[in-house]
Every structure is written in structure tokens, then in C-alpha cells.
Amino acid sequence: MGILIFTDNPGVTETRLVLGEARARGIPTGLIAPWDVSMPGVPEVDADLVYVPSNMLNRGSTFELIHRLLILQELERQIGTVINPVESMLRYSKEHLTLQMSRLGLPHPRTLVTENVERAYEFAAGLLDQGRNVVLKPLCRGRGVGVVMLDRIRSRGDLLQFLAWYTRAHAQGVFYLQEFIPNQGYDVRCMVIDGEVVGREKRSNPEDFRYNVSAGGLAEPFDDPVYDELAVKVAEAVGFKITGIDVLPGADGTPYVLEANCFPGYTALIEATGIPIHERIVDYFQRLMKK
Numbered sequence: 240m241g242i243l244i245f246t247d248n249p250g251v252t253e254t255r256l257v258l259g260e261a262r263a264r265g266i267p268t269g270l271i272a273p274w275d276v277s278m279p280g281v282p283e284v285d286a287d288l289v290y291v292p293s294n295m296l297n298r299g300s301t302f303e304l305i306h307r308l309l310i311l312q313e314l315e316r317q318i319g320t321v322i323n324p325v326e327s328m329l330r331y332s333k334e335h336l337t338l339q340m341s342r343l344g345l346p347h348p349r350t351l352v353t354e355n356v357e358r359a360y361e362f363a364a365g366l367l368d369q370g371r372n373v374v375l376k377p378l379c380r381g382r383g384v385g386v387v388m389l390d391r392i393r394s395r396g397d398l399l400q401f402l403a404w405y406t407r408a409h410a411q412g413v414f415y416l417q418e419f420i421p422n423q424g425y426d427v428r429c430m431v432i433d434g435e436v437v438g439r440e441k442r443s444n445p446e447d448f449r450y451n452v453s454a455g456g457l458a459e460p461f462d463d464p465v466y467d468e469l470a471v472k473v474a475e476a477v478g479f480k481i482t483g484i485d486v487l488p489g490a491d492g493t494p495y496v497l498e499a500n501c502f503p504g505y506t507a508l509i510e511a512t513g514i515p516i517h518e519r520i521v522d523y524f525q526r527l528m529k530k
């Protein structure tokens with residue numbers, strides 16, 4: 240009985256915090272990696288739930304993805320609860336967020352996801368012609384890596400060359416293009432656990448349009464619950480039980496949701512606010528175990 244942490248990256252601070260907290264509360268907690276499991280025959284595990292705190296489906300080859308997905312599905316079948324749910328983990332992508340935002344009619348920047356370089360070109364050129372800016376992002380990377388703005392493109396030829404370079408360097412064949420939203424100089428990360436916002440931080444960076452703390456941004460507490468309802472709605476729509484929802488207040492005040500993180504980091508949030516997010520996660524696991 241207890242928790243099984245399944246991860247390919249056990250040294251991450253957040254994972255160590257959760258492991259330490261669970262064990263300090265006397266909850267039997269084990270840790271295994273994908274390479275500890277051979278198929279067929281996922282080991283019989285005596286746990287109430289499986290916690291997957293690392294993005295293990297999106298780091299390796301397609302073969303690793305399928306192998307790890309099948310292990311996760313076996314674990315979900317055997318134990319019942321995987322956090323985040325396996326289906327939500329499998330769909331984790333900025334594209335899924337974009338689809339859900341459009342389905343719910345919530346504010347989201349104009350976005351195009353395509354394998355077609357000509358369509359990518361037309362979308363970007365159309366926005367640039369209107370005097371707007373365009374952001375390109377990898378579908379599933381995080382920490383601001385590969386998120387670039389097309390603000391130094393001087394000619395249509397440059398644009399095409401840039402798109403060709405970008406897909407090789409970052410996009411791996413799928414373009415995710417988005418209108419740049421003029422904003423108030425910060426975004427807000429809402430940490431949602433089990434349908435409730437448990438902490439918020441405001442992130443800014445005078446040096447960069449990306450406000451990620453890992454890209455040098457500054458994190459400060461944000462006490463206003465104004466985006467909580469939106470964040471909870473988005474968490475539910477993408478199916479995440481533990482998630483960080485990034486909201487960008489536009490220059491006119493409209494809150495644009497940029498990201499729903501399946502594997503949110505929260506050490507900066509703990510440092511900025513003093514809220515022990517790892518304890519809130521273990522509280523949630525204990526509620527699940529009582530059910």
C-alpha cells in the first residue's frame with residue numbers, strides 16, 4: 240500500500256521533495272524507472288497509486304514512447320490510478336491545449352499547427368503583414384526552449400529560410416505558430432492540484448519576451464485569485480490532476496492561456512511564495528488513498 244513513483248529522472252528536486260514528504264508521513268513510497276520494467280509482465284506492485292513526475296513519453300524515440308506508454312497502461316490497469324492520467328499524458332502537447340481552448344471558446348492567441356511549410360509561411364506572413372508578431376514553439380518541450388519570435392525577419396525569403404531551419408532545429412516536422420500577444424510585462428503561473436489553485440506566481444523578464452524562470456525570469460507571489468476559475472477550467476479540459484497553467488494578461492486585460500503543463504516545475508514557486516507545493520501534492524495523494 241502506498242505510492243509508486245515511476246520516473247526516468249529521479250534526481251529532479253520536485254520529485255525528491257515529494258518522495259521525502261511522503262516517506263516523512265510514513266507512506267510506503269517506492270521509485271522505479273522504465274528500465275527497471277521488462278515486458279511482458281509488469282511486476283505486481285503493492286501501491287494505491289502511481290505518480291509520474293517526468294515527461295518520459297516525449298524525451299526519447301517513438302519506440303521508447305510506445306514502450307513506456309504500454310508500461311503505463313499496464314500499471315493503470317493493475318493499480319487503477321496514475322497521476323496525471325495516462326490518456327492526458329499521451330495527449331500532452333500545446334496542440335491539445337489549443338484544441339481545448341477553441342472547444343471551450345476561451346481566449347487563446349491565434350494559432351496554427353501544421354506539417355505544411357507553405358501554410359506555416361502564409362500564416363506567419365499574414366500576421367507580419369498586419370504589423371503583428373509571430374511566435375514559433377516546439378509542440379512539447381517546456382522551459383521556453385525553442386520558443387522564438389519572428390521579429391528580425393527582413394524579407395519573405397528570410398521567413399522561408401527561417402521556417403526550414405526551425406523545423407530541423409526545434410519543431411521536428413510540426414510547426415506550432417502563434418500570434419504574439421502584446422502584454423503587460425508578466426505572465427501568471429497557477430498551480431492546480433485536484434481542481435483547486437494551490438499557489439500562484441507572477442513571472443517577468445525585462446530582457447526577454449519569454450518570462451520562464453528557467454530563461455532568467457523573476458518569480459514573485461501573485462495573490463489575486465482573478466485567474467483561478469479559468470485555470471481550473473483549463474486543467475479539467477486537458478485532463479490534468481496536477482498542472483501548472485500559464486496565463487498571459489494581454490495589454491487590454493484579456494487573459495490568454497498559453498500553456499497547461501503536465502509536469503510542472505515548482506521550486507521557483509515555493510521559493511517565491513513559501514507555499515509547500517510538494518506537501519499539497521502528498522495531501523492530494525492521501526485523499527486518494529482514503530477513497
Ligand SMILES: Nc1ncnc2c1ncn2[C@@H]1O[C@H](COP(=O)(O)OP(=O)(O)OP(=O)(O)O)[C@@H](O)[C@H]1O
Nearest residue numbers: 348381382383384417418419420448449450497498
Ligand atoms: N503568443 C505569445 N504572446 C506573447 N508571449 C508569449 C506567447 N507565447 C509565449 N510567450 C512567452 O514565452 C513564454 C514561453 O512560452 P510557453 O509557455 O508557451 O512555452 P514553454 O514555457 O516553453 O512551455 P511550458 O510552459 O510547457 O514549459 C511564455 O511564458 C510567455 O512569456
Ligand SMILES: [Mg+2]
Nearest residue numbers: 382383485498
Ligand atoms: Mg510556459
